Amino acid sequence: MVGLGTASLPRASTGSSRYAQLFGRAGSVVKLVLPFVFVLAIWQASALAFGLSNYLYPRPALVLRTFGVLVAHGILLSYTETSMWRWFVGVGVGTAVAIPVALAFSFYRPLARMMFPLINFFTAIVELAWIPLFVLWFGYGFKVIVLSIGYVTFFPVLANTMSGIGQIPKVSVQAAQTLGANRLQVALHVLLPGSLPGTVTGVRTGAGYGFRSLIGAEMIAAQSGLGYMIFESRANQLTQRTVAGMITIGVLWLLVDRLYLRSIERATVERWGLVRKAR
Amino acid sequence: MASALSGAGRSYRHDSLAATPDKCTLGRVEVKEVCHEYLSPTDKTPVAALGPVSLQVSAGEFLCLLGPSGCGKSTLLMIIAGLFNPTAGTVVVDGVAVTGPSRERGVVFQDYALLPWKTVRSNVALGPRLAGASRREANQVADEFLELVGMPQAGDRYPHELSGGMRQRAAVARTLAAKPKVLLMDEPFAAVDAQTRGVLQEELIGIWARTAQTVVFVTHSVEEAALLADRVVVMSTGPGRVQEEFPVTLPHEDRFSRESATRVAEVAASLLASVRTAQPRRPRRGGSWSG
Numbered sequence: 147m148v149g150l151g152t153a154s155l156p157r158a159s160t161g162s163s164r165y166a167q168l169f170g171r172a173g174s175v176v177k178l179v180l181p182f183v184f185v186l187a188i189w190q191a192s193a194l195a196f197g198l199s200n201y202l203y204p205r206p207a208l209v210l211r212t213f214g215v216l217v218a219h220g221i222l223l224s225y226t227e228t229s230m231w232r233w234f235v236g237v238g239v240g241t242a243v244a245i246p247v248a249l250a251f252s253f254y255r256p257l258a259r260m261m262f263p264l265i266n267f268f269t270a271i272v273e274l275a276w277i278p279l280f281v282l283w284f285g286y287g288f289k290v291i292v293l294s295i296g297y298v299t300f301f302p303v304l305a306n307t308m309s310g311i312g313q314i315p316k317v318s319v320q321a322a323q324t325l326g327a328n329r330l331q332v333a334l335h336v337l338l339p340g341s342l343p344g345t346v347t348g349v350r351t352g353a354g355y356g357f358r359s360l361i362g363a364e365m366i367a368a369q370s371g372l373g374y375m376i377f378e379s380r381a382n383q384l385t386q387r388t389v390a391g392m393i394t395i396g397v398l399w400l401l402v403d404r405l406y407l408r409s410i411e412r413a414t415v416e417r418w419g420l421v422r423k424a425r
Numbered sequence: 426m427a428s429a430l431s432g433a434g435r436s437y438r439h440d441s442l443a444a445t446p447d448k449c450t451l452g453r454v455e456v457k458e459v460c461h462e463y464l465s466p467t468d469k470t471p472v473a474a475l476g477p478v479s480l481q482v483s484a485g486e487f488l489c490l491l492g493p494s495g496c497g498k499s500t501l502l503m504i505i506a507g508l509f510n511p512t513a514g515t516v517v518v519d520g521v522a523v524t525g526p527s528r529e530r531g532v533v534f535q536d537y538a539l540l541p542w543k544t545v546r547s548n549v550a551l552g553p554r555l556a557g558a559s560r561r562e563a564n565q566v567a568d569e570f571l572e573l574v575g576m577p578q579a580g581d582r583y584p585h586e587l588s589g590g591m592r593q594r595a596a597v598a599r600t601l602a603a604k605p606k607v608l609l610m611d612e613p614f615a616a617v618d619a620q621t622r623g624v625l626q627e628e629l630i631g632i633w634a635r636t637a638q639t640v641v642f643v644t645h646s647v648e649e650a651a652l653l654a655d656r657v658v659v660m661s662t663g664p665g666r667v668q669e670e671f672p673v674t675l676p677h678e679d680r681f682s683r684e685s686a687t688r689v690a691e692v693a694a695s696l697l698a699s700v701r702t703a704q705p706r707r708p709r710r711g712g713s714w715s716g
Contacts, residue, residue, distance in 0.1 A: 322555075323508070324600075325528055325531070325555055326527065335540070418585070
């Protein structure tokens, strides 16, 4: 009996772990979907309870149909593409400017101290406040939107890259110096890769800010894109499109965060064993 | 193992990278009246941590700096490396005053200081890369030095995947691959377990016998000093000064054998007696780099 018991034990445990795996996967899907189903149910129930018109309070069924129409006309795909491209370029521009500035600041600490109040000052000025001037200078469209996304991306990338550089052990820099590295080589081989955990955090934060900025800027300064659709649909008495646009934004962000930003982190910081230090 | 070295045994095969044609006559270190002060963290008054210290290391000599905690031996090493500026005095290597860090003076740090974002191979290849070698050349040099330290398979791994002993081997390989005239080692084996330490010490002597570089090796272990050094400089605290010098005449190749264990132990015992008298009379706090 004892022999049988011990013999059957491993089989039982693999069986249960397989169950756990299956349940785990299904469970995680349920956990992901359940809150959304809950919100959807409240939406439907409240629409019935309030009895408002579809113009004032579009119902789920109508919004779903609207998605169908938007997809069929190619509007949704084209606007999504336009918006995502603007966002991507904007985040890229903001990051590309912030990293050299962070390196310069870390090389010339007095400069950094001098510049911090100025940086703080501009951080406080929300990018939407710039848009009137941006439009005046660049007209409606791509440049203005990219600029405002780049603007909001710049600050968190700068701050987090700086703090990432601050966390590099001094001995790493010294090691490079005793191997013959000059300043530029220290920046290239030590500061830049060493600050990457910070930079990645900054880009994630900045990309989030930029994503909101995208919609705001498109409402004001664009003739296309999801922000434009959300804002203009009300004027055209198509509030269901506004809601469809809102949902699209949310879903896009979920996808971007899962697929794109997480994978950047995995490809770099986690492989180097830095992630425990970074968090 | 021998593939990293030419038949002459004294100069490296990659002559384009070897800065020094004959290591035997280069790597002479003179420390002249060096002092170091640091500001006390409590009242910001200067505290003398080191000196004045004067000593000379001949080309190809293996010198151990030995002393109790707070004697400033690590500080002195960092000053020789050019990573610290002395408050007074100069360090001269082959007639040229030290003004900052340079690849002439390679350092093996206590906590390895491998760059975690580079593979072991890229870490070791860094010195040649910085000196202008192509990636292929540098990687080839790196592989040779990894073989020299007995880890030819580890090139593609990242430092965090290695044990402490392996990391320190890689750190030694990295420093050697930059072809320094002087090898500065700051308690390099203090963080590894005793058994690994013994292996690493013997390997280091094996490598040194072939490269014939000048080595300045900081340790607080009398046994380690007795096993490795041509000459041991015992330092005292408050502020750190040279207390006594011991030439160790036992042939290097014999020191790790069981037969000479008692003679090595005798050397260690006399070193220990000297270190005991070098202990501070009252406890005091050393500088940030005090070993």
